[in-house]
Amino acid sequence: MKTQKVSEVLSLFPLTARINAEKQLCIGDCNVVNLAREFGTPLYLFDEFTIRHQCHEFKTEFSKYYPGTQVIYASKAFLNRSLVLLLHEEGLGLDAVSAGEISIMNSVNFPLDKVYFHGNNKTSAELSMALDLRVGHIVADNLQDISTLDKLAGERKIKQDILLRLTPNVDPHTHQYTTTGILDSKFGLPIVTGQAEEAVKQAMTSPNLNLVGLHFHLGSPIFETEPYEIAMEIVLHFAREMKQLYNFHLEKLSIGGGFAVPYTAGTTAMSISGYAANIADKLNSLIAETGLARPELIIEPGRSLVARAGVALYQVGTIKEIPGVRKYVALDGGMNDNIRPALYGARYEALVANKALEDAKEETVTLVGKMCESGDIIIKDISLPQLVPGDIIAVPVCGAYSIPMWNNYNASLKPAIIMLKEGNARLIQRRENYHDLLNLDII
Ligand SMILES: *Cc1c(COP(=O)(O)O)cnc(C)c1O
Numbered sequence: 471m472k473t474q475k476v477s478e479v480l481s482l483f484p485l486t487a488r489i490n491a492e493k494q495l496c497i498g499d500c501n502v503v504n505l506a507r508e509f510g511t512p513l514y515l516f517d518e519f520t521i522r523h524q525c526h527e528f529k530t531e532f533s534k535y536y537p538g539t540q541v542i543y544a545s546k547a548f549l550n551r552s553l554v555l556l557l558h559e560e561g562l563g564l565d566a567v568s569a570g571e572i573s574i575m576n577s578v579n580f581p582l583d584k585v586y587f588h589g590n591n592k593t594s595a596e597l598s599m600a601l602d603l604r605v606g607h608i609v610a611d612n613l614q615d616i617s618t619l620d621k622l623a624g625e626r627k628i629k630q631d632i633l634l635r636l637t638p639n640v641d642p643h644t645h646q647y648t649t650t651g652i653l654d655s656k657f658g659l660p661i662v663t664g665q666a667e668e669a670v671k672q673a674m675t676s677p678n679l680n681l682v683g684l685h686f687h688l689g690s691p692i693f694e695t696e697p698y699e700i701a702m703e704i705v706l707h708f709a710r711e712m713k714q715l716y717n718f719h720l721e722k723l724s725i726g727g728g729f730a731v732p733y734t735a736g737t738t739a740m741s742i743s744g745y746a747a748n749i750a751d752k753l754n755s756l757i758a759e760t761g762l763a764r765p766e767l768i769i770e771p772g773r774s775l776v777a778r779a780g781v782a783l784y785q786v787g788t789i790k791e792i793p794g795v796r797k798y799v800a801l802d803g804g805m806n807d808n809i810r811p812a813l814y815g816a817r818y819e820a821l822v823a824n825k826a827l828e829d830a831k832e833e834t835v836t837l838v839g840k841m842c843e844s845g846d847i848i849i850k851d852i853s854l855p856q857l858v859p860g861d862i863i864a865v866p867v868c869g870a871y872s873i874p875m876w877n878n879y880n881a882s883l884k885p886a887i888i889m890l891k892e893g894n895a896r897l898i899q900r901r902e903n904y905h906d907l908l909n910l911d912i913i
Pocket of ligand 1: 547690770774
């Protein structure tokens with residue numbers, strides 16, 4: 471395992487991250503070692519500046535190349551009420567994939583007309599709630615969705631705007647668990663089988679539905695723009711055909727999320743500007759080629775909006791060396807707060823927040839959690855300065871898809887989350903306590 475320089479790893483951390491004169495990690499003008507002491511570990515922290523910066527980049531870069539692009543944050547990456555309020559200030563809309571997510575958004579009066587409701591198995595109860603709360607757009611995933619929604623909307627005398635989720639059969643070359651746009655997927659209406667056309671026909675003749683657009687989401691992360699370009703070509707050609715056959719007008723084209731971010735030193739991802747330029751170029755030429763009216767472009771970044779802003783902090787506990795085999799360093803969290811390494815082999819870097827030395831003598835260790843599973847590994851074989859109990863480990867790029875998958879395995883307590891801004895740390899989710907573990911349990 472090659473030695474990573476502190477500066478290389480530091481570049482994965484939030485934009486405000488720096489190392490102070492005492493060789494300690496600081497984020498948002500807060501000393502991370504002090505935060506670990508004050509709030510305890512494991513601790514998840516977010517840098518407000520980085521989140522706002524990403525919102526701004528997506529809005530300005532895409533609008534520069536394709537004016538009017540709408541940025542809709544895929545909230546399943548990380549949903550928290552303080553974050554919802556922040557994103558509302560930044561002018562973003564939100565994606566929801568369950569009534570639970572919608573109820574969280576509604577609890578802080580987020581304007582639900584800016585919400586897109588996705589999901590491959592929305593229940594009647596969820597669809598009813600979405601209609602009653604006047605959720606702006608519902609993305610129908612299958613024919614059942616269309617018929618249920620038409621009936622429920624009719625009962626309420628509502629004409630509901632919908633999009634159809636299509637599977638254009640494009641492979642974005644990600645992990646099979648995060649690939650969604652191929653034919654053999656539980657998501658969406660396949661074009662090649664004729665089911666997508668069937669859905670357009672059904673939606674266009676549903677009296678209580680207003681079919682305004684088409685959507686696809688290919689998977690995540692996608693490191694190049696070619697899959698988006700191929701999918702847009704397929705979907706725009708499909709839209710032209712549907713216009714001829716059923717007088718369908720493509721007002722909105724939603725190309726999903728999936729924009730990549732680097733998790734490890736030495737990995738690079740395309741800039742937001744790069745994605746925007748290539749996608750807009752292709753879309754503009756497809757509009758010219760098909761003669762379709764210019765649709766509104768909708769992008770749905772999840773990971774790329776929050777991943778880099780989030781950092782996980784742990785404290786080193788026991789250290790076990792098996793001579794000639796491996797050195798295990800156990801942290802006070804694990805697969806209960808970040809299941810991604812166990813679930814799909816996600817790879818991370820780390821810094822020792824209390825001694826981020828460029829020239830320390832390093833050794834290869836495996837960082838494990840404290841859960842009763844041998845697969846409870848946070849980082850296998852990482853080169854770090856010699857660790858001692860009490861050291862604080864900071865893992866970057868933990869802002870997306872870790873927190874929503876938190877669990878209470880081994881009756882572990884879910885960590886606290888703080889938001890950092892200009893030297894202030896604000897608690898946005900308190901740490902669980904033992905009382906919380908008993909909340910739902912009935913004797
Ligand atoms: C998950 C998801 C996204 C976001 O994907 P990221 O990789 O986090 O950007 C966008 N759209 C839909 C429909 C999704 O399910």
